[in-house]
Amino acid sequence: MLSHSSISFSSAENLMAEALVSSILGRLAAITLENGGQELKLVTSVEKEVEKLQRNFEAIHDVLEDAEEKQIMERNVKRWLNKLEDVSYNMEDVLDEWNTTLSKLQRDVVQSASIPKKMVSHFVSCFSIAGRVVRRYDIGIKIKGINEELDEIAKEKDRYHFARRETMEPRRLEETTSFIDVSEVKGRDDIRDKLIRQLTFMTGDEGCISIISIIGMGGIGKTALAQIVFNELRRQKSFDKTVWVCVSDFFHQTKVAREILEGLGSDLSGSQNQISLQSLLNEIFERTRDMKLFLVLDDVWTERDEDWRALKAALQHCKRGSRILVTTRNESVAKVMRSSHIFSLELLSDEVCWDIIKQVVWFGREEGECGDLEDVGMGIAKKCRGLPLAAKTLGSLLRHKRRRAEWGEVLNSEFWELKMAEEYIFRPLLLSYYNLPSVTKQCLLYCVIFPKDHVMSRNELILHWKVQGFLNFDDDLKSEMKGEEHFYYLVGHSFFQDFAKDTSGNVVSCKMHDLIHDFLRFMTKEVDLDENSSPCLVLKTTRHSSITMEQGNTFPTCINGVEKLRTLVVTGQSCDVTGESLKKLFNEAKCLRLLDFQLSNTGEASKEIQLPDEICNLIHLRYLSFHGHHTLTLPESICELRGCKHLPDEMEKLINLKYLYTYACSDLKYYPKGIGRLTGLKRLNRAIARVDCNHARMFSVGDFENLDLLSGDVYLVLRGNWINGEEVERAKLHKKIHVTNLYVVLRTMNGEISQELYDDFIPRPTVPMLLL
Numbered sequence: 001m002l003s004h005s006s007i008s009f010s011s012a013e014n015l016m017a018e019a020l021v022s023s024i025l026g027r028l029a030a031i032t033l034e035n036g037g038q039e040l041k042l043v044t045s046v047e048k049e050v051e052k053l054q055r056n057f058e059a060i061h062d063v064l065e066d067a068e069e070k071q072i073m074e075r076n077v078k079r080w081l082n083k084l085e086d087v088s089y090n091m092e093d094v095l096d097e098w099n100t101t102l103s104k105l106q107r108d109v110v111q112s113a114s115i116p117k118k119m120v121s122h123f124v125s126c127f128s129i130a131g132r133v134v135r136r137y138d139i140g141i142k143i144k145g146i147n148e149e150l151d152e153i154a155k156e157k158d159r160y161h162f163a164r165r166e167t168m169e170p171r172r173l174e175e176t177t178s179f180i181d182v183s184e185v186k187g188r189d190d191i192r193d194k195l196i197r198q199l200t201f202m203t204g205d206e207g208c209i210s211i212i213s214i215i216g217m218g219g220i221g222k223t224a225l226a227q228i229v230f231n232e233l234r235r236q237k238s239f240d241k242t243v244w245v246c247v248s249d250f251f252h253q254t255k256v257a258r259e260i261l262e263g264l265g266s267d268l269s270g271s272q273n274q275i276s277l278q279s280l281l282n283e284i285f286e287r288t289r290d291m292k293l294f295l296v297l298d299d300v301w302t303e304r305d306e307d308w309r310a311l312k313a314a315l316q317h318c319k320r321g322s323r324i325l326v327t328t329r330n331e332s333v334a335k336v337m338r339s340s341h342i343f344s345l346e347l348l349s350d351e352v353c354w355d356i357i358k359q360v361v362w363f364g365r366e367e368g369e370c371g372d373l374e375d376v377g378m379g380i381a382k383k384c385r386g387l388p389l390a391a392k393t394l395g396s397l398l399r400h401k402r403r404r405a406e407w408g409e410v411l412n413s414e415f416w417e418l419k420m421a422e423e424y425i426f427r428p429l430l431l432s433y434y435n436l437p438s439v440t441k442q443c444l445l446y447c448v449i450f451p452k453d454h455v456m457s458r459n460e461l462i463l464h465w466k467v468q469g470f471l472n473f474d475d476d477l478k479s480e481m482k483g484e485e486h487f488y489y490l491v492g493h494s495f496f497q498d499f500a501k502d503t504s505g506n507v508v509s510c511k512m513h514d515l516i517h518d519f520l521r522f523m524t525k526e527v528d529l530d531e532n533s534s535p536c537l538v539l540k541t542t543r544h545s546s547i548t549m550e551q552g553n554t555f556p557t558c559i560n561g562v563e564k565l566r567t568l569v570v571t572g573q574s575c576d577v578t579g580e581s582l583k584k585l586f587n588e589a590k591c592l593r594l595l596d597f598q599l600s601n602t603g604e605a606s607k608e609i610q611l612p613d614e615i616c617n618l619i620h621l622r623y624l625s626f627h628g629h630h631t632l633t634l635p636e637s638i639c640e641l642r643g644c645k646h647l648p649d650e651m652e653k654l655i656n657l658k659y660l661y662t663y664a665c666s667d668l669k670y671y672p673k674g675i676g677r678l679t680g681l682k683r684l685n686r687a688i689a690r691v692d693c694n695h696a697r698m699f700s701v702g703d704f705e706n707l708d709l710l711s712g713d714v715y716l717v718l719r720g721n722w723i724n725g726e727e728v729e730r731a732k733l734h735k736k737i738h739v740t741n742l743y744v745v746l747r748t749m750n751g752e753i754s755q756e757l758y759d760d761f762i763p764r765p766t767v768p769m770l771l772l
Contacts, residue, residue: 017081018064019442020088021057023469027095028054049143053091056150060084063162069434070160077160080153087149089543089564092469093591093620094142096656100619104655176298178234178244180227184359186388187352188225191343195229198341199294199323200238209293209315209322213334216345217494217513218428219389222327223298225345229325230296239294240319251302253277257311260284260295281314292319300328301435305336312337329432331492347386354381356388360395376407383415385514390415393424415518422522429519432493442470443486444495447512448520449546451571456496457509458487463659463683467594467622468544468567476682476711476738548572549599557581562589566620569596579610586614593656594623609665616650624654625661649697652677659683663715670719676703682738683712691746692720694727702730711738717745 028050071078198212214222234242243263245256257280258268264287268275293315302308315322326337334342348356354377361377380398384390394410397420401407415421433441443465450456462483465471471479471486488507490496496510543564549555549572557580562568568589570577577597586592595618597609609626647662652674660675662668663686671688675681676699689701701718704710733742 017085017088018061018068018438019470020085020092021061021064022438023472024088024091024095025054025057025061026472027092028057049140049147052147053143053150056147056154059154060150060157062164063157065438066162066164067157067160070162072430074160080156080160083149084153087146087153089566091143091146094139094146096620098139100656175248176223176227176244176246178227178230178242178296180224180231185221185224185228186355186359187348188221188228191345192225192228192232195225195325195343196232199229199233199325200236200321208320209312209318209324211324211326211337211339212341212343213326213328213337213339214343214345215328215331215334215494217387217497217516218329218432219387219425219515220345220347221388222329222345224388226296226298226325226327230294233294239322240292241288242294242296244296244298246298247300247302251300251304251307253307253311254280256297257281257284257314260311261287263295264288277310281310284311285314285317288315288322289317290319291322293322295322295324297324297326300326300333300337301330303330303332303336308337329494331494348384348388348391349386350378350382350384353384353386353388353391354378356391357381357384357395357398360392361398373404373407376404376411379411380407383411383514387425387513387515389428390421390425390515393420396420396424414521415515421518425515426519426522429516432495433519433523436489436493439470439472440486440489443483444490445520445524446470446544448517448524449544449567449569450512451546451548452514452517453511454571455500455509455511458484458507462487463623464567464594464596467659543567545569546571549575554578555581558584559589564591565589566591567594567596568592569594569598571598572600574599574607576607577609579612582610583612583614586612586617590617591620592618593620595621596623596625596627598625598627611648613648613650615648616653618654620656621654622656623659624657625659626665627661647672647675649674651675654678655680657681661685671699673697673699673703675699676706679706680709681707682709684710684714685712686715686717688717688719690720691718691727692722692724694724694730700727702727704731704733704736708732708735709738710736711740713741713743714739715743715745717747719747719749721748 067077067081071081195212195214214225216222230242230244233239241264243260245259245263247256254277257277258275261280261283262268264284266283266287295315315324324337326334326339328334331342357377357380377398380394381391384394397410397418398407401410410418415425433444436444446465446468447456447461462471462480465483465486466479471482491499491507491510495512495516496507497513498511499507500509502508542561544567545565546569547556549570551573553573554575555570555577557578562585568585599607615621647668649672651657651672655678657678658680659682660678661683665686668688670690673696675684675687684707688699689703690698691701694700694702736742
């Protein structure tokens with residue numbers, strides 16, 4: 001029997017309507033453009049449905065940004081978005097199925113020696129695949145059904161009076177001020193002292209104002225630290241003038257300039273908005289000339305140099321030693337403002353978080369009242385993961401709870417389940433989230449499927465985004481560059497942490513703060529599993545999910561409600577995955593696009609993953625990966641070559657498969673012949689091929705012939721007791737121009753490395769390989 005302590009799910013029902021609709025509009029536009037001159041064009045009725053579909057999606061797309069924000073407070077809007085996302089996903093599946101069917105037809109006709117290639121262009125009304133006749137107007141029926149649903153959704157949107165993108169007001173948080181109770185700030189003494197020394201140390205050229213930035217995620221205490229420093233320097237009278245300006249979400253140049261002048265003592269109360277920006281900057285220039293100024297710009301978001309350039313120029317004639325202190329969540333802001341020093345605010349220790357909680361809980365009460373709650377309280381403090389805002393919020397929540405059982409409920413709850421956290425802790429993160437570009441939001445929300453503390457590899461994460469269609473580029477290089485752009489944007493905006501870097505300083509892996517993870521779960525509204533312990537788990541309408549396995553467990557024998565599942569990532573400890581469990585999964589989860597086993601090796605004997613022939617049902621599958629040390633095989637009842645472990649022959653039907661990772665499956669003895677027919681493969685990190693013949697069942701080296709899209713590093717195991725020159729030539733390895741390195745191991749059929757094969761292989765100049 002399985003329990004929630006042994007197997008857990010992280011999942012997201014849907015991700016984000018705006019990016020999803022944008023992607024569909026792009027695909028529909030491509031279909032409309034391509035069908036104009038293609039022989040395999042859609043019938044007229046379908047073309048009309050596609051045009052209507054485009055109009056519906058475009059009308060909805062214009063108001064989605066406002067709808068995405070309103071869903072937080074209005075449940076009806078959330079339900080409306082969920083319906084839209086569901087229809088959009090269904091539309092993607094229809095388009096994907098159609099493209100897959102056409103691709104199969106073209107491949108089968110072109111690869112068949114008995115049928116002339118020109119028959120592709122003469123194909124008119126129907127075609128046969130796997131013994132089933134599929135008529136082209138079938139897609140029209142499906143699109144018409146989706147259009148009917150979309151009509152209702154488009155009409156319903158008018159009830160909510162959404163603002164169009166161009167009419168939306170900028171988002172703002174509450175204004176901050178320079179006043180603070182210093183006794184409430186804990187754990188920042190060292191960095192406070194460093195900041196004060198940096199701000200008061202006389203360096204720099206005459207007339208040059210220096211900028212220093214404090215960066216960190218929302219709720220980490222940037223504003224509180226700036227307030228302490230501001231008040232200390234004002235008390236010390238280190239500057240002629242000290243001015244505090246809360247900038248917040250939108251960098252309105254005129255507003256910022258007015259607040260600086262008001263801080264300098266100018267009376268602008270009667271002028272309202274009649275003074276031009278130029279006049280305000282002229283007055284700033286005159287008033288600050290030869291003045292030693294300390295200016296705090298709190299909560300800066302703009303990454304546009306032009307927003308900031310004119311104001312900075314007006315302050316260039318301040319007295320030597322003048323300083324601007326900037327607080328921001330985004331490292332890129334500090335760089336755009338050309339900060340001379342950047343202070344990254346560190347997380348607080350668990351002990352300091354507990355001190356903050358106690359300060360709130362114990363206020364007005366005898367400390368002895370809560371003496372028996374110390375151990376539970378320390379556990380709650382660990383949940384804060386170093387964020388003072390989280391500690392203050394939990395302290396407020398606990399203040400009116402006196403019983404140990406009540407504190408235990410808080411300890412065992414996730415942040416996203418606490419109403420108080422939703423109102424106070426998540427609110428600052430919402431502004432960070434809404435400030436992201438729409439596709440970057442989608443990439444971030446996807447990360448919720450990974451369990452807490454999961455190490456996310458940059459390259460794998462980008463591939464996941466690519467497979468899901470978030471990056472929307474056919475060109476691999478452009479797609480991966482765009483993926484890196486999104487990744488580093490999230491890094492720079494404090495959504496990721498615990499970075500591992502290579503020798504060049506590039507981030508290769510990271511984690512996500514628990515609070516960010518809880519925030520994303522709140523945003524995706526994860527649906528909990530049923531409470532009863534059962535070997536049959538339920539995902540309902542989830543689209544993206546992960547299963548976390550603990551040591552000693554087996555993969556669930558069935559996972560109900562997976563008809564709409566697109567992503568399944570299996571993490572945790574190595575476990576046996578039976579053919580029975582995967583057979584049921586593959587028969588039901590036919591929309592799967594990504595299946596990733598990321599199971600760690602516990603040092604025990606290798607676990608077995610039995611991969612059944614039913615994998616051929618996954619016609620949408622793009623990504624199949626096995627990490628960790630596993631024996632990958634078919635069940636004994638299916639495997640015809642006893643003791644010869646291999647991938648299923650039916651793999652050749654996965655026409656959309658682009659990424660196949662089996663490097664960790666060292667017991668694989670051969671690949672099926674059909675792998676060579678997967679002409680869309682872009683990554684194949686390990687391949688096993690016969691080099692002595694063109695085998696009828698086994699993948700041979702010559703079967704690389706049509707795999708010209710392969711890229712990256714390929715580890716190739718060649719098997720055979722001699723080298724067939726014709727097979728090597730047929731492989732056309734010189735055409736694999738996207739492959740970075742091709743590492744080759746030559747083994748005899750009994751598995752031994754053969755020096756004789758090395759000697760035979762080395763003289764062949766057409767093979768760009770590194771022999772191991």
